[in-house]
Amino acid sequence: MLLVASAALAAVLTGTAAMAQDTERGASREDMPSFRPQQSEIIPGEIIVKFKESAGPGAAAEARRAEGLEKKKDLELIGAELDKVKGQSAQAAVRDLERRPDVEYATPNRKIYPSGYADEPRFSELWGLDNVGQNDSSGTPGTPDVDVNGKEASTVTQGSTSLKVAVIDDGVDFSHPDLSARAWTNPGESGSGKETNGIDDDGNGYKDDVNGWDFLHQDKTTHDAGDDAHGTHVSGTIAASVNGQGVVGVAPNIKIMALKFLGGPDGSGSLDDAIEAIGYAKEMGAKISNNSWGYFGPPDPALKDAIDTSGQLFVAAAGNNAANNDAANNEPPGPANYPASFSSPNILSVAAINNQGNLANFSAFGAQTVDISAPGVNILSSVPGMPQASADAVALSSVGSSGKALVAGYGADEIGDATKRASFFTKSFSAVGRGSQPVVLVDDDMSQAGFPDVGPTLSSAIQSATGSTPQVINVAPGDGPALSQLSGKTVVWATGKACDSDNSTCIGSGTSTTLTGNDQATLTNFLNGGGKLVLTGMDALYLIENSSFATGSLGLQVTSDVGVSIDASTFSGSSGFAGESYALNSGTSYEPYHDKIAPGTSGTSQGVYGSGSAAVYESWNGTSMATPHVTGTAALVASKAPSLLGTPASIKKILMDNGKPVSATAGKTVTGKMVDASKALSGIDTTAPNTAIVSGPAQGSVTKITSASFGFSSTESGSKFQCSLDGAAFSACASPKSYTGLANKTHTFRVRAIDAMGNVDATPAVRSWAVDAVLPTVSAMSPTKASVITDVTPTIKATVRDNLTNLQKANIKLYVNGVLISPLKYSYSPTTDALVYNSPAIAKGK
Structure with missing residues (x-):
């Protein structure tokens, strides 16, 4: 199909x-306004009024009466009030009130919208x-x-x-x-x-x-x-x-x-x-x-x-x-x-x-x-979008068995937004597989020779990305750190705006490059040993574009200064940088010197300059x-x-x-x-239903029946229910809910309603009752059964106990010689279950 x-x-x-x-094609980027003014929208029938301090409550009440106003609430911050207008428009009420000597000002209530949503350049076309x-x-x-x-x-x-x-x-x-x-x-x-x-x-x-x-x-x-x-x-x-x-x-x-x-x-x-x-x-x-x-x-x-x-x-x-x-x-x-x-x-x-x-x-x-x-x-x-001139800006290379190098044709310091600068390092460390390795920042920016010092900016960004302050190695003119200083760490080698290693004219003959020959050898050995490298800087590979380090070790195709001929002022990510977009507009940015960093057979592009396509919109x-x-x-x-x-x-x-x-x-x-x-948003029901138990054993009752059935209802039709017995987890149920084989003890039944919107009654209906199918017992009688005593006024004692409940005198009948004894004549303790009766004289020989 x-x-x-x-x-x-x-x-x-x-x-x-x-x-x-x-x-239809949208306007070009140059033609689109950056801000569309909001149209003021008045809320019908509502105004804000501020009375002068000299106006008393009587004057305010008279003004409300004359203009048909109903006070809705006080605006305490400004000493004003929100009023509802009846019988005329809000604009007419404002005009009348502004003429009154006791009114400081009156203004219609207005709709306020979040900045941005309706400010998009083509919002007016979104009917x-x-x-x-x-x-x-x-x-x-x-x-x-x-x-x-x-x-x-x-x-x-x-x-x-x-x-x-x-x-x-x-x-x-x-x-x-x-x-x-x-x-x-x-x-x-x-x-x-x-x-x-x-x-x-x-x-x-x-x-x-x-x-x-x-x-x-x-x-x-x-x-x-x-x-x-x-x-x-x-x-x-x-x-x-x-x-x-x-x-x-x-x-x-x-x-x-x-x-x-x-x-x-x-x-x-x-x-x-x-x-x-x-x-x-x-x-x-x-x-x-x-x-x-x-x-x-x-x-x-x-x-x-x-x-x-x-x-x-x-x-x-x-x-x-x-x-x-x-x-x-x-x-x-x-x-x-x-x-x-x-x-x-x-x-x-x-x-x-x-x-x-x-x-x-x-x-x-x-x-x-x-x-x-x-x-x-x-x-x-x-x-x-329609394709436009662009170039790869960041590439990820695999070196040796496990080495990884991420190389950017611009400096991370050039990313204007601090949050996005930190995100650059988060993505970079993920791409090279840093894991939990410590980070060392090789600050090779030639700041000693007057170039901008990018170290603090990058150190802060790395700390934001990792939660830890990186070790910083400041490089003097000449060679950078030895392999022993890098091993076991993820290396961020940053060259900033530097274009050589010895403060020469930056147009050199190839003998003075940002990464020296020794630096290139050190990094090659580092990567071949499984090292993880992030190389950043607009001229990091300047004058060594065709070196064995760039084309062999890193496997890259490098073209310097492509920013002269294409829009290289922004970066749009892909692959491991998917969703990332940076404006390269910080104080250290210089677009013409941005380099193309295209991956070879062992690498992948991580993004391009510009969006890679013109932003296009069609109806x-x-x-x-x-x-x-x-x-x-x-x-x-x-x-x-x-x-x-x-x-x-x-x-x-x-x-x-x-x-x-x-x-x-x-x-x-x-x-x-x-x-x-x-x-639809205002129609979301966030009010939970109320649940009621409408039938079943009465609250606090005692029964010898070992089954129970409960009927229940909700204040919202269409509700579903969940039930629980004796503290068990709530589970779906329907009215009536029946239980059988109940043990002799106190039971508690709970039920809660859930309405069609998923709102759950937070205070379930509860019913507690007792099942007591065991007969009361009489024990420890004194005198004992069939005993012979000589005392004609004996004290008769017994333990009278029920399975669950504390008995009262009303629950007990005491007979002596077949005669029912009045409860007033004996004592009984519900807590100790002890019954005591001091008998009057009884006949001997019986």
Whole structure:
């Protein structure tokens, strides 16, 4: 079975290629503003008022009465108050109040948004997140508020960095600047060189699956050049970063797990690869997946089986052939778009609407099978960039049997951000396999000759990366340290801005180089002995580009000063540096002197200058584009309430119950609504239900019956229950809950309700009672049975005891010679069980 991406279905099934991919290039980097001013948004019916200090309570009360104000709360910091306006607009109330002599100022209450989210350069083009009536990329004017309320939702959460969403699609280009920080990293395949060791370190059946897996080609590369535009576009809508570039996603803090199974000339994939991708997502803990793909035809049981057992909220594109998917409910089922049309409770099926709230003319629909709608026409998002001039900037070489060298064509000191500088060393030490070796910093920057001293900066970065201060060896002009000073340590050899070893003119004849001949021999021996080296500095290999050390020992292809001809002001990582991006803009940076460091046959590139591609954005159509709006919203909900990840149907219910009505989809989808991220977040039920026991043994009662049955209820319909008897762990149960064969002792029954949102009653209902099926005993009687005594006024004693309870006189009957003795005439101690009766004279001889 062939499965295709939903953005292409229109072309495949209806022939309307324009609907499948209406592309437009974004503005160039130079044309894009760095900041878009926020439009001020007034909150209707609310104002902030500050009365003058001279105004007493009476004046304030009169002002409120005159203007129809209701005080909501005090703003103690500024001595003002928030008022609700009735009977007029907030603006009118402000005008009137400003005229009053007892008012210092009055101002409308306003919406405030987090800096950054709506400041992305092309945010104004993202009508799906914030529709204020702007034209879409085709020039069609929008209808205000036909959007997912992404900006409003961003004030609540922008997603959790610990939440991963599986994008099951073609690949994802994580070198795109809007996605470079959004790649999920497999912890079992990361650190200590695991990213590239060719070993299945985490035992999941896939080697070096750092960011996901390519099931189409059965390799770890989740992006192939010239491919993967669809998955990259989808991922941008879900999670494009807040980074001052391009666009922003619905949930810009979450991580994307890239699972590629589509591709090739026709963009298709196979059912078996799709099932494997779903299985990988389940195994690696992704509880939400985006599925902008499908096929038109009969239902497939294998695909449904995979989805049903996935444990995921499976967000699926409804299809682009304008079909009525309700044909899936016919008997026998008619052709429909699958997997969206399966009846599985964890599938959330998505139709597409345009910026005016109309159902897209290509979108599949179904009053019984398509759950909700979302923006899907002229949606701007990220796509893989067009190749631009670039060069390898960092390479990892294997030397000898176990030596490792990571060589950078720039200096780590040139990384402007201190956190990223430390991250450079974290990645470097992992790549060379440092393990727990101590680090020695060879400070070979020629600072004695007037070059910048980079030692303190790098020492601080290394300490941040390792938690320990490195040993520092300051190198005087000439040779660096001997092999004995380096052995057993991970070496960071830093040359800073130095370009020779003896303060010559730096244009030399090759006799004075940054690394001397002895240094090169020392490092060759060090690496051949299994040493771990990080070599950093813009001219570390200057004038020795073709030496046996560079080409032989390190196995590199070095070209000096490539920054003269290409953009070498930034670094974009790959392989062991995947997701890393650095601006090389510190006070010691000098771009023209950056070198190309290309790996040979025994090495791998760890990244390039620039992004390796121009940042590109295109506007596309399709239910594929609608689906990630819903996936992103689901990710926001799960970020706010992580417990919901255990019940995907709960997240689905929140999104469906809290959508925004769209009249054009009434009768076309289950809900007649479009997804609303802000309302969905406010619709999360965080209140636990209350549990009550409505039948069963009474509290504190004693019974001789060795069985018990309890009925119970919850204040929330649809709740599930967990029960516990006598301190055992809670386990699922249903009302009534019965127990048999109960021991003779006091028992305690507990029950708690769990509502559909996963909220658990923290104070379970409790009922304690006793089972006592053992008869009371009478012992230690005195006088003893059949004894003969001479005392005609004997003291009669006995021990009267019950199995569980402390008896009272009311529980005891004492007979002497067949006469019932009044309890007033004898004593009984419930604590000692002792009964004492001083008998009056009794007849002799009886």
